[in-house]
Amino acid sequence: MKFTRTLTLLGSLALAPMVMAAPATPNDMLKQKIQSTLGLEVNIITASPVEGLYQAITNRGVLYITADGSKLLHGNIYDLNDQMNNLTEKALAGPRLDMLKEFESKMLVYKAKDEKHVVTVFTDITCGYCRKLHREMKDYNDLGITVRYLAYPRQGVPSPNADEMEAVWCAKDPHKAMDDAKAGKNISLAKCDADIAGQYNLGGAFGVNGTPAMVLEDGSMIPGYQPASALFDVLERRAVKQ
Missing domain, CATH: 3.40.30.10 (Glutaredoxin)
Structure with missing residues (x-):
């Protein structure tokens, strides 16, 4: 009888949907890297205008970080083909309105x-x-x-x-x-x-x-x-x- 109950329990567990933690996204990993290394609060991470770079809006302004989290850049990105348009400022516009x-x-x-x-x-x-x-x-x-x-x-x-x-x-x-x-x-x-x-x-x-x-x-x-x-x-x- 005890053996039968054990089999029944195992069967019900096999049929139950498996609940697994969602894998961390690249954004999550980059956010954690910036917060743990620099002690900054990261509000939003999005793709930047430059391929391979992500743009992080922190409580101390904008930072750029490589996809593997190994390199960090600070400053503005300008478009030389568009009258030196400040792409950093342009990218901040939407997030600013949302955060306001x-x-x-x-x-x-x-x-x-x-x-x-x-x-x-x-x-x-x-x-x-x-x-x-x-x-x-x-x-x-x-x-x-x-x-x-x-x-x-x-x-x-x-x-x-x-x-x-x-x-x-x-x-x-x-x-x-x-x-x-x-x-x-x-x-x-x-x-x-x-x-x-x-x-x-x-x-x-x-x-x-x-x-x-x-x-x-x-x-x-x-x-x-x-x-x-x-x-x-x-x-x-x-x-x-x-």
């Missing part, structure tokens, strides 16, 4: 009444040109440009700078707190689920290395301050091309 969606609930938005364009600005409350841009917010809004702020404390996270920016995001009236902070006024410290570190790391992944940095509607990024009229012209030209 996860942070829409964290943005401080200055919405234009007659909205024509939307830009996302990585900002710091101590940055001179960030303060200039903020003083001119009405000019942007009047031209139909909605401005969405994400935090990029230039001192990094953690830092007193990051704490001050968290206080802005967590204030009862964040827009007034931003006005005060960018006017050089003191604001009361406050804490909430603003994820300043996440916003800062997102900027790093996008290649932000200074503020302000503007992400446009097509996912391209303009470093530095742009007057409202100049920015509007850029947005209008790009809208025609799309």
Whole structure:
């Protein structure tokens, strides 16, 4: 009887579908290599414009890695046959837009009444040109440009700078707190689920290395301050091309 039960059990196991771990993909292996070797967080790995190279978007910008994971490159790829078109910047556009969606609930938005364009600005409350841009917010809004702020404390996270920016995001009236902070006024410290570190790391992944940095509607990024009229012209030209 015992032998019969054993055979029955073995038979049922043979008929059961075998569950095996899915084999690791090349992307998985390359992601692990970068994370274990460099200690970076890898958000996305895709094929690059150069055959044999993969493009990794990390929390500190874009890296290129060979298919076997043995060689690493850092920098931009340009197309000599297309007026030195920056292929790295072009490849980042789509992923940037996808990654921004996860942070829409964290943005401080200055919405234009007659909205024509939307830009996302990585900002710091101590940055001179960030303060200039903020003083001119009405000019942007009047031209139909909605401005969405994400935090990029230039001192990094953690830092007193990051704490001050968290206080802005967590204030009862964040827009007034931003006005005060960018006017050089003191604001009361406050804490909430603003994820300043996440916003800062997102900027790093996008290649932000200074503020302000503007992400446009097509996912391209303009470093530095742009007057409202100049920015509007850029947005209008790009809208025609799309």
